[in-house]
Structures are given as structure tokens and as C-alpha cells.
Amino acid sequence: MAGLTADWARDWVRLAAASVAEHRAELGALDRDIGDGDHGENLDRGFTAALAKVQDGAAGTPGAVLRLVATTLISTVGGAAGPLYGTAFLKAAEAAGDADTLDGPAVAALLAAARDGIVLRGRAEPGDKTMVDAWSPAVDAAAAAAAGGAEPAEVLREAARAAGEGAAATEPLVARKGRASYLGERAVGHRDPGAASSALLLAAAAEAAGSR
Amino acid sequence: MKKLLRDPRTLVRDGLDGLAATHPGLLRVEAGPELVVRADAPVRGKVGLVSGGGSGHEPLHTGFVGFGMLDAAVPGPVFTSPTPDPILEATRSVSGGAGVLHIVKNYTGDVLNFEVAADLARAEGIDVETVLVDDDVAVQDSTHTAGRRGVAGTVLVEKIAGAAAERGDDLETVAAIARGIVADVRSMGVALAAPVVPHSGLPSFDLADDEIEIGIGIHGEPGRERIPWEPVDGIVARLLQPIVDDLPFTSLDDVLLLVNGMGGTPLLELSVVLDAANQWLSDRSIHVARTLVGSYATSLDMQGCSITLLRLTDERKALWDAPVETAALRWGR
Numbered sequence: 001m002a003g004l005t006a007d008w009a010r011d012w013v014r015l016a017a018a019s020v021a022e023h024r025a026e027l028g029a030l031d032r033d034i035g036d037g038d039h040g041e042n043l044d045r046g047f048t049a050a051l052a053k054v055q056d057g058a059a060g061t062p063g064a065v066l067r068l069v070a071t072t073l074i075s076t077v078g079g080a081a082g083p084l085y086g087t088a089f090l091k092a093a094e095a096a097g098d099a100d101t102l103d104g105p106a107v108a109a110l111l112a113a114a115r116d117g118i119v120l121r122g123r124a125e126p127g128d129k130t131m132v133d134a135w136s137p138a139v140d141a142a143a144a145a146a147a148g149g150a151e152p153a154e155v156l157r158e159a160a161r162a163a164g165e166g167a168a169a170t171e172p173l174v175a176r177k178g179r180a181s182y183l184g185e186r187a188v189g190h191r192d193p194g195a196a197s198s199a200l201l202l203a204a205a206a207e208a209a210g211s212r
Numbered sequence: 213m214k215k216l217l218r219d220p221r222t223l224v225r226d227g228l229d230g231l232a233a234t235h236p237g238l239l240r241v242e243a244g245p246e247l248v249v250r251a252d253a254p255v256r257g258k259v260g261l262v263s264g265g266g267s268g269h270e271p272l273h274t275g276f277v278g279f280g281m282l283d284a285a286v287p288g289p290v291f292t293s294p295t296p297d298p299i300l301e302a303t304r305s306v307s308g309g310a311g312v313l314h315i316v317k318n319y320t321g322d323v324l325n326f327e328v329a330a331d332l333a334r335a336e337g338i339d340v341e342t343v344l345v346d347d348d349v350a351v352q353d354s355t356h357t358a359g360r361r362g363v364a365g366t367v368l369v370e371k372i373a374g375a376a377a378e379r380g381d382d383l384e385t386v387a388a389i390a391r392g393i394v395a396d397v398r399s400m401g402v403a404l405a406a407p408v409v410p411h412s413g414l415p416s417f418d419l420a421d422d423e424i425e426i427g428i429g430i431h432g433e434p435g436r437e438r439i440p441w442e443p444v445d446g447i448v449a450r451l452l453q454p455i456v457d458d459l460p461f462t463s464l465d466d467v468l469l470l471v472n473g474m475g476g477t478p479l480l481e482l483s484v485v486l487d488a489a490n491q492w493l494s495d496r497s498i499h500v501a502r503t504l505v506g507s508y509a510t511s512l513d514m515q516g517c518s519i520t521l522l523r524l525t526d527e528r529k530a531l532w533d534a535p536v537e538t539a540a541l542r543w544g545r
């Protein structure tokens with residue numbers, strides 16, 4: 001199987017936009033429980049804009065597509081999620097560089113760079129009940145899969161699986177960052193909306209790779 | 213939901229058009245991206261002051277654009293931080309060569325978006341300093357939270373830093389004065405009824421008819437405790453005691469007392485709160501040297517108020533008394 005191309009990146013954005021739109025109300029409800037309720041709406045606005053930007057097909061490498069996504073999300077999402085996801089895609093684009101295709105290790109490195117960007121911008125650590133709790137296990141799973149010689153699609157499937165588990169595992173946590181941190185113990189029992197949307201985005205990345 | 217609007221999606225924009233029509237000589241409203249900018253910006257050689265955040269807190273921040281206060285305000289969607297693009301554009305618009313100060317309420321979204329914008333502005337050669345306002349004593353400030361929220365104390369930071377910039381202080385000095393205010397200002401709020409958020413049409417939290425929430429934020433975030441209603445003197449003591457204990461304010465301190473309405477409480481009641489607070493402070497020999505009462509940092513139509521105390525010095529008094537001409541605060545000019 002060949003490496004992942006700019007078409008994969010475009011498909012990722014398309015599937016991510018569809019997934020965010022489908023789960024918009026659900027993300028909003030998670031956010032209303034422990035935040036301010038606008039996460040689904042903000043991400044939907046951002047990925048709709050990102051899809052429009054990348055669909056013209058001018059960006060010829062995965063890195064170029066991801067960079068376009070980054071700047072669009074930073075300009076359109078707002079809230080905390082805009083700078084966080086924007087930085088994640090920007091760092092992923094930098095990791096992808098100007099390569100035409102990405103192999104398994106390159107995909108794992110791209111995800112690690114994205115996670116590092118989120119940590120740098122949000123100053124959150126694993127266990128703070130944030131999107132880092134989806135990204136960190138995803139990065140570890142991707143690295144393990146890539147080290148075992150897995151194809152890019154398999155690396156992404158492993159990342160998506162781990163992100164989903166990581167998002168679910170935020171439910172018993174007390175939040176230490178973001179608006180949910182004001183709730184103290186009252187945040188316990190609620191899934192972090194940022195971790196939930198991160199799992200959706202990584203699932204879309206895997207689906208885009210699997211369909212090629 | 214019954215509100216005076218055309219469409220929740222155009223609410224912020226329509227309100228800005230109204231503001232522009234009311235104060236044509238004072239400010240201008242730009243459409244792409246949406247900004248409120250002082251009419252004569254950029255003022256050559258003056259430090260530019262930019263603030264912003266989610267809409268729904270009017271007159272904060274758009275009503276404080278003008279002489280002696282903010283040079284620009286960046287209104288985001290209701291209760292949602294603006295993105296870095298308009299913040300960057302505002303920073304450019306007010307850059308008169310002496311640098312720009314960002315005054316940011318301590319909410320994760322605001323902090324991150326202003327941070328990205330400041331990075332971009334610096335990359336263009338604009339000197340940017342940032343002051344985070346975190347005056348809300350209701351939130352425990354520790355490594356286990358995002359830190360205290362910025363609430364009505366922001367108005368005092370904007371007024372006093374604005375006066376310092378207007379008299380010609382340089383960026384470092386204006387930032388230091390603003391940080392000094394942040395260090396010495398404390399606030400706490402109470403809600404009697406939740407705001408109704410236009411997009412959802414629903415109250416942002418549920419409060420029974422006979423309940424009040426002490427320590428509420430300005431987005432309907434939860435407070436410290438929910439208790440049965442009681443007469444105003446008891447409520448005022450519940451707000452002032454943690455404020456005074458926190459700094460702490462002590463007897464013989466000169467203070468500025470701000471009683472701020474949350475949007476849905478009449479001025480008559482706010483004046484009663486001011487009277488009760490004045491008595492409570494007077495009983496402890498804390499000297500109220502300046503007062504301000506009115507709805508300045510609101511939460512849509514939330515019923516309730518917040519009380520803010522700032523420790524005053526002679527310099528702060530002079531900067532507070534200095535002329536200001538904005539939509540929502542004006543004196544001395």
C-alpha cells in the first residue's frame with residue numbers, strides 16, 4: 001500500500017466536516033454539561049470553512065492541505081478550540097513538510113507533532129480532562145503501530161481507537177484546565193467535549209486512509 | 213424566548229450598527245472583521261489599548277472605546293472569544309508607534325486567541341504587552357483550575373490604564389499600572405435569575421424562584437453556593453467578606469467601590485446594594501473614596517450584581533478622575 005497523499009488529507013477534512021456536523025448537537029450537549037455549550041457549533045463552522053478552502057485541490061501535498069486547515073480553523077472557530085486545533089494542524093503540517101506521501105512513521109510523527117502543539121498552546125497535561133487525554137494515547141498507539149511496521153491506515157486506526165478510549169476515560173476525571181475546571185468535583189461523570197471531538201477527528205483520519 | 217432581536221445570528225452585528233449610529237464622532241465600527249475602533253485611531257505616539265471577548269457583556273468592552281479608555285474593542289459571538297484575525301486587525305488599527313496593550317479577561321478561549329494574535333502582531337513588528345485580568349474571588353486560584361475569571365474589575369483596569377496611556381505613559385509603564393490594578397482589585401457576584409442565551413433560547417442554568425447563586429461568573433458559570441434568597445444586607449456581606457479577606461483589604465484603606473449590574477437588575481436595586489456595601493465597609497473603617505454604580509460588565513439579561521473593590525493610591529485616584537469620553541463612561545471633558 002502506498003503512502004498517504006494530499007487526497008487523503010482532503011478526504012480527512014471532508015469526513016471530519018461530515019462527522020462534526022453529524023455530532024454537532026452531541027458535542028454541544030457535552031459542552032453544556034461542563035462548559036458553555038458552543039463546542040459543536042464552533043467546530044462545525046470551522047470545518048465547514050476548512051472544507052470549502054481545501055476542496056479546490058490546489059494544495060499538492062498533505063502538509064499544504066493541513067496548513068490550510070490550520071489557518072482556517074484559527075480564523076473561524078473561536079473559543080479555546082480554535083487556537084488549539086489550529087496549532088495542532090499547523091504543527092502536523094510542519095511535521096509533514098513538503099513530502100508528497102506519508103508512510104507509517106511519518107504519520108505517527110505528524111500525530112505526535114499535533115499533540116505537542118496542543119500541549120504547548122493549552123499547557124495541559126494528561127489527566128487534566130482535556131483533548132490531550134485523547135491525543136496522548138493516540139500518539140502512543142500510533143508510534144507503537146508504526147514501530148511494528150504498520151501501514152499508515154493501520155497506524156491511524158490504532159490512533160483513532162486509542163483516542164476513543166482516551167475520550168471515554170475522561171469521564172471520571174476532575175478538570176484542571178478550561179472552563180470545566182471551575183466546576184471542581186461537579187465535572188466528574190461528564191466526558192470532555194474536546195477529547196470527544198478529537199476522537200471524532202482521528203476516526204475521520206483513519207476512515208480517509210482506509211477508503212483509499 | 214422573548215428578546216428584541218431580528219435573528220440570533222445577526223444580533224452582535226446589529227447591535228454594533230446601533231452603537232455606531234449613536235456615537236459617530238467617538239468611534240467607528242468596522243465590518244470585516246468586526247471591530248469597534250476609536251474615531252481618531254491610531255493616535256500617534258500613544259500606547260494603543262485593545263480589549264475584547266465574547267459579546268453579551270455590554271457595555272464591556274465596546275462601550276469603553278474612546279478618549280481616555282480603549283482604542284479598540286473586539287466583540288466575539290455571544291459568550292465566545294473572538295478569533296485572532298480581528299484581534300490582530302484591531303492591534304494594527306490602534307498601533308500609533310508606541311506599542312499596544314492587550315487587556316484580556318482570564319478565560320481559556322480569550323487567553324489563547326489573544327496570545328496567537330499577539331504573536332502575529334509581534335511578527336509584524338508591533339510591540340505588544342498583555343495584561344490578564346483575574347479579579348473573581350469566587351474561583352479558587354490554584355494549579356487545579358484555569359485560574360480566576362476576569363469580571364467587572366476589567367472596567368477599572370481599562371479606565372485607569374486608558375488614562376495612563378492618554379497622558380503619554382510608555383507601554384512598559386501603562387502595562388505596569390494595569391498589572392498593579394489587577395493585583396489590587398477583587399470582585400464577587402450573585403445571580404438571582406439566569407440569563408437566556410439567544411442561540412439556545414434557554415436559561416444558562418436553573419435557579420428556583422426562591423434561590424440565589426453566590427459567586428456566579430459572567431457566562432452563567434456556577435458559583436460557590438446556592439442559598440435561599442435573603443434581604444440585601446446579608447447578600448452584600450456574603451459578597452464583601454470573601455473580597456476583603458482575599459486581598460486583604462484592611463481598615464484605613466482607601467477603596468473604589470463598584471456595584472455592577474448583571475443586565476437584568478434595576479438601578480434602584482443596585483443603589484440599595486451600594487448603600488449596603490458602603491455601610492458594611494464603613495463599619496470596618498474601610499474608606500470608600502470613589503464609587504461607580506450601574507450595569508457595566510453584564511451577562512445578557514441575568515439578574516444580579518457583582519461588587520468590586522480596588523485599593524486606591526493617589527496616582528490611581530488621579531487616573532480614575534482623569535477625563536474619559538466613551539459610550540458608557542464619560543466625565544471631565
